[in-house]
Amino acid sequence: MAKPHSLTREWRGTMIAAGGMVIVSSLAFRILSHVDEGLAGGTLGTVSTIALAAWLLMQLWTYVVRIGQPKHQxxxxxxxxxxxxxxxxxxxxxxxxxxxxxxxxxDRASELLYFSYVTFTTVGYGDLQPVGMCRGLAVAEAVTGYILLGLFVSAAVAVASHNRHSKE
Known part of the structure; x- marks a missing residue:
């Protein structure tokens, strides 16, 4: 069994990363959901979409390559x-x-957040509908949800399997 101090050290990076993800995503949502209508639109949306794609690729690379322990994943x-x-x-x-x-x-931030969760989980109630470029973005969000759920289940099974084998 690991000592408490070494356990804290083992999880420090993971907890810092987790906190960073929550802070960055909350700030991005807070800032972009309150942008003046004059600033919002195609250019800001395109830049935001590119930044999101880069962030998602970085996260996928981190989960698959950098994090070796399934429990941290x-x-x-x-x-x-x-x-x-x-x-x-x-x-x-x-x-x-x-x-x-x-x-x-x-017509407000909470509705966009609701739409995002419904799309990400692929529930798709149909009460809000993407238009224009956001149709492709909604498809990308649903695919991201599938991929992330698959990776999450895979890592959870690896943790459960490891725990089961270490008890035998």
Whole structure:
């Protein structure tokens, strides 16, 4: 059994990364969901979309290559699944503005966040609908949800399998 001090050291980087993901995604959502309608639109939306794609690729690389221990992967992917990714997609939707230029029927930040969670989890109620470039973004969000869920389940099974084998 690991000493408490070494356990703290082992998890320090993971907890810092988890906190960073929550802070960055919350700030991005807060800032972009309150952008003036005059600033929101195609250019800001495109830049936000590119930044989101770069962030997602970096996260995928981190989960698959950099983090060697499945228990750390489970924690970070869980936070991504529950909070970070839906908040970041909602921020990008908001960067396009609220005048039905991205998500028809959404006229405030909470509705975009709701739409993001419904899309990310592939529930798809249909009460809010993406339009224009945001249709492709919504498809990307659903695919991201599938991929992240698959990676999360894979890491969780690896942790459970490791724990089971270490008890035998």
């Amino acid at each position: 489970v924690v970070l992917m869980g936070i991504s699944f529950i909070q970070s990714v839906p908040f970041l997609y909602a921020a990008v939707y908001a960067s396009f503005g609220y005048t039905d230029s991205c998500v028809q029927g959404a």
